[in-house]
Amino acid sequence: MSTDFQEQVWRYCAQIPRGRVTSYRLLAKAIGSPQASRAVGNALNKNPYAPEVPCHRVVKNDGRLGGYAGGTAAKARILRQEGVFVKAGRVVDFRDKLFTFAV
DNA sequence: GTCGTGACTAGCC
DNA sequence: CGGCTAGCCACGA
Numbered sequence: 001m002s003t004d005f006q007e008q009v010w011r012y013c014a015q016i017p018r019g020r021v022t023s024y025r026l027l028a029k030a031i032g033s034p035q036a037s038r039a040v041g042n043a044l045n046k047n048p049y050a051p052e053v054p055c056h057r058v059v060k061n062d063g064r065l066g067g068y069a070g071g072t073a074a075k076a077r078i079l080r081q082e083g084v085f086v087k088a089g090r091v092v093d094f095r096d097k098l099f100t101f102a103v
Numbered sequence: 104g105t106c107g108t109g110a111c112t113a114g115c116c
Numbered sequence: 117c118g119g120c121t122a123g124c125c126a127c128g129a
Binding site for chain 1: 108109110111112113
């Protein structure tokens, strides 16, 4: 079962365009709880819409991959396929590829 | 209803 | 600059 909070997380996550990435804090802020970054990670981890919701486009606020249900390696690989290069567990030009949600 | 955990963040030493 | 601690939210047991 899913809660309203989780649905919002996945919803925002799904609207992230290909080749772009966002941070947990930003996503949390978009939902309305900028301090709920951890809760966001929780929701994504339990994301039942795995392939539908590109949770691999969500990284830490520092540009690091952070974590991934399938492993950070897979996350980095997928991002690379979308045009987002990952080096040493960090997103290249993360700041430039950072996607902000429309309020 | 309370405790513990987690894909985090920011501050402090 | 690097590592550690405290605080935050939501969920499961």
